[in-house]
Amino acid sequence: xxxxxxxxxxxxxxxxxxxxxxxxxxxxxxxxxxxxxxxxxxxxxxxxxxxxxxxxxxxxxxxxxxxxxxxxxxxxxxxxxxxxxxxxxxxxxxxxxxxxxxxxxxxxxxxxxxxxxxxxxxxxxxxxxxxxxxxxxxxxxxxxxxxxxxxxxxxxxxxxxxxxxxxxxxxxxxxxxxxxxxxxxxxxxxxxxxxxxxxxxxxxxxxxxxxxxxxxxxxxxxxxxxxxxxxxxxxxxxxxxxxxxxxxxxxxxxxxxxxxxxxxxxxxxxxxxxxxxxxxxxxxxxxxxxxxxxxxxxxxxxxxxxxxxxxxxxxxxxxxxxxxxxxxxxxxxxxxxxxxxxxxxxxxxxxxxxxxxxxxxxxxxxxxxxxxxxxxxxxxxxxxxxxxxxxxxxxxxxxxxxxxxxxxxx
Amino acid sequence: xxxxxxxxxxxxxxxxxxxxxxxxxxxxxxxxxxxxxxxxxxxxxxxxxxxxxxxxxxxxxxxxxxxxxxxxxxxxxxxxxxxxxxxxxxxxxxxxxxxxxxxxxxxxxxxxxxxxxxxxxxxxxxxxxxxxxxxxxxxxxxxxxxxxxxxxxxxxxxxxxxxxxxxxxxxxxxxxxxxxxxxxxxxxxxxxxxxxxxxxxxxxxxxxxxxxxxxxxxxxxxxxxxxxxxxxxxxxxxxxxxxxxxxxxxxxxxxxxxxxxxxxxxxxxxxxxxxxxxxxxxxxxxxxxxxxxxxxxxxxxxxxxxxxxxxxxxxxxxxxxxxxxxxxxxxxxxxxxxxxxxxxxxxxxxxxxxxxxxxxxxxxxxxxxxxxxxxxxxxxxxxxxxxxxxxxxxxxxxxxxxxxxxxxxxxxxxxxxxxxxxxxxxxxxxxxxxxx
Numbered sequence: 140x141x142x143x144x145x146x147x148x149x150x151x152x153x154x155x156x157x158x159x160x161x162x163x164x165x166x167x168x169x170x171x172x173x174x175x176x177x178x179x180x181x182x183x184x185x186x187x188x189x190x191x192x193x194x195x196x197x198x199x200x201x202x203x204x205x206x207x208x209x210x211x212x213x214x215x216x217x218x219x220x221x222x223x224x225x226x227x228x229x230x231x232x233x234x235x236x237x238x239x240x241x242x243x244x245x246x247x248x249x250x251x252x253x254x255x256x257x258x259x260x261x262x263x264x265x266x267x268x269x270x271x272x273x274x275x276x277x278x279x280x281x282x283x284x285x286x287x288x289x290x291x292x293x294x295x296x297x298x299x300x301x302x303x304x305x306x307x308x309x310x311x312x313x314x315x316x317x318x319x320x321x322x323x324x325x326x327x328x329x330x331x332x333x334x335x336x337x338x339x340x341x342x343x344x345x346x347x348x349x350x351x352x353x354x355x356x357x358x359x360x361x362x363x364x365x366x367x368x369x370x371x372x373x374x375x376x377x378x379x380x381x382x383x384x385x386x387x388x389x390x391x392x393x394x395x396x397x398x399x400x401x402x403x404x405x406x407x408x409x410x411x412x413x414x415x416x417x418x419x420x421x422x423x424x425x426x427x428x429x430x431x432x433x434x435x436x437x438x439x440x441x442x443x444x445x446x447x448x449x450x451x452x453x454x455x456x457x458x459x460x461x462x463x464x465x466x467x468x469x470x471x472x473x474x475x476x477x478x479x480x481x482x483x484x485x486x487x488x489x490x491x492x493x494x495x496x497x498x499x500x501x502x503x504x505x506x507x508x509x510x511x512x513x514x515x516x517x518x519x520x521x522x523x524x525x526x527x528x529x530x531x532x533x534x535x536x537x538x539x540x541x542x543x544x545x546x547x548x549x
Numbered sequence: 550x551x552x553x554x555x556x557x558x559x560x561x562x563x564x565x566x567x568x569x570x571x572x573x574x575x576x577x578x579x580x581x582x583x584x585x586x587x588x589x590x591x592x593x594x595x596x597x598x599x600x601x602x603x604x605x606x607x608x609x610x611x612x613x614x615x616x617x618x619x620x621x622x623x624x625x626x627x628x629x630x631x632x633x634x635x636x637x638x639x640x641x642x643x644x645x646x647x648x649x650x651x652x653x654x655x656x657x658x659x660x661x662x663x664x665x666x667x668x669x670x671x672x673x674x675x676x677x678x679x680x681x682x683x684x685x686x687x688x689x690x691x692x693x694x695x696x697x698x699x700x701x702x703x704x705x706x707x708x709x710x711x712x713x714x715x716x717x718x719x720x721x722x723x724x725x726x727x728x729x730x731x732x733x734x735x736x737x738x739x740x741x742x743x744x745x746x747x748x749x750x751x752x753x754x755x756x757x758x759x760x761x762x763x764x765x766x767x768x769x770x771x772x773x774x775x776x777x778x779x780x781x782x783x784x785x786x787x788x789x790x791x792x793x794x795x796x797x798x799x800x801x802x803x804x805x806x807x808x809x810x811x812x813x814x815x816x817x818x819x820x821x822x823x824x825x826x827x828x829x830x831x832x833x834x835x836x837x838x839x840x841x842x843x844x845x846x847x848x849x850x851x852x853x854x855x856x857x858x859x860x861x862x863x864x865x866x867x868x869x870x871x872x873x874x875x876x877x878x879x880x881x882x883x884x885x886x887x888x889x890x891x892x893x894x895x896x897x898x899x900x901x902x903x904x905x906x907x908x909x910x911x912x913x914x915x916x917x918x919x920x921x922x923x924x925x926x927x928x929x930x931x932x933x934x935x936x937x938x939x940x941x942x943x944x945x946x947x948x949x950x951x952x953x954x955x956x957x958x959x960x961x962x963x964x965x966x967x968x969x970x971x972x973x974x975x976x977x978x979x980x981x982x983x984x985x
Contacts, residue, residue: 203606204616205603205618218604238603257976259836399661399713399714401660402658
């Protein structure tokens, strides 16, 4: 937009050659442009290097918005990112929640791979309802919440406000619907494809070819077995509350955000023994469900929103709006303790809980220093890259941050 | 184009300094071009937001330093300030008396629009603002399925129509117990009654002075509601026989069928509102559609988006097509078009118009969203284009004639107290002004 305003000056002055003037003016013009063009960094970004435990930003310039694709990672806008996914081959995607897009880090650039410039539900021609699906960038999304690498190399996209699970094939760039239609609660006992979900927020692989779904507005966990049949396995349909510790999973109650327009909440994870972990967001607890033994227990959180208990046992500690839960390479359960502005880690055997990142201050600070002294602002997501380093989805800072150093064995 | 000053300068150094200063000024200047500074008639200029950059931006900055995300519409308050629907930021913002962007409703987080301090409420995609006769801001909290009142002095919000449940119900009862489905806009008539465009319900509803709500447009006596199903099957003689059954009690095999659809369609021109049908989008992918405005004679103008028309309903509820044309019954394959400038408005073609605004002199502006342009119908009934290049989406900079500047899916249109035209250039993330 600026080009049309520059005026070419051909005036030569006595004593100095015309090309001297031309060169000087060009330099001045360039300097003038550079001086006020705040989006051009004067120096290359500082590399993310340092001692183990050092935190630095790897994606996002902190500005909430969408400023186009193809920008350098550190100059890209995100808007309330909620999750980050890492493929075993190292490729990394951000769920850019309020931009309604899935974006991939391609080299140094960020690129949309699923989602368009329009809020919606699928492509206009509905070609995503059957395989091979629709080109990802033609698929309209409405607040996606998670992306999970699957064993076949594809990724499962949790299309939260579309009430669907979609499959994204990074080889073809195409997307198709695998579970869900309109919002509802239906289909148990039948094929998952025709089931109805109500704002599914997260999924976790069961380790046997099946999948658990945190079906938020239905207030339950559902399971798709390896034959593709769906069942409700924990929780009380539409019956939010707190109940069930010591009871059977289908007698339990969880509390995920409800109402007609809830924010996302709840998450699900599975351990190596096949036990199911639930981030019981509004109960400020982490629950554990053993479906084989038919038991439910609280393994972190007193139920009161707050911060405390590090170094002690999980059930005596306080959480505040826990969001994503995921197992780290050390076998601990990592928790996006959103409203504590911290990432917590819970040993699911000893139940010892600690803080691993965030000083609790809701601001942006601390890059290139130790993660525990850095400030995160409502971090919802936490993931691990192929090196075993922690990636923090620093949601309200609109950034993805990385903690240098492999999280070791325990 | 700005022309550099050409004054004679005797010494090279001072000339150099002047040129450097000039270049810096040109390079850093935010206000694009002279035609905007001079408010040349017919010129389109950016009013608020950053062209092509979506986002939240910051409060406390000038309108052109801020960012918006899919802005939907704008309304000037009795205080003369513009209040804007910053749709994907889930906020209402204004340009305050100091000339700076200020959020007035919503935290930006999703929620059910709880009553209380307006800055703490949580909205989901608000779409329209009007002002009550007493000066309260009336917000159509679209995806919350509520209409709420905001007292700008106390900064509190209180819902007064809609339970939040997305369905249809409550006619004949008090407004607060009504059930709405995506109320997209609400305007007051001269008596102080509030007309609500109840988008997904395919109805216009009106809150009477006794606070009861009634349907005044749509869907006719043929309509059966969603708790029922209508099943048609051939009888012994091959004639089609239809039966209406309660969905819940549809054990009769003759009553197993498709659930009834929404009461959408096209009907009723030449008749009264309650026998008429509109088509405003519903379903999972529906965007805002069907906004309304009202003229000095209490005639309501409805952007009947799916019928590619502007419908008009007079004070005595007589319905007609005011602008646009199309098949005699609703046809899903008819996608509207662009035609008819220079001729009568109701012979022209529109494509998915989403908003309408009536100026003081009776001129009607139409956000011809699917055509990426703004159409104008003058009081003599002739239609033309005032902004955008109809049929061509694009992202053109400010400073040129409006009718040669491309827009991208403009969802909202308004006339300011200054008589100028304001456009929500939604997918360019800016509000534009056209000096008239």
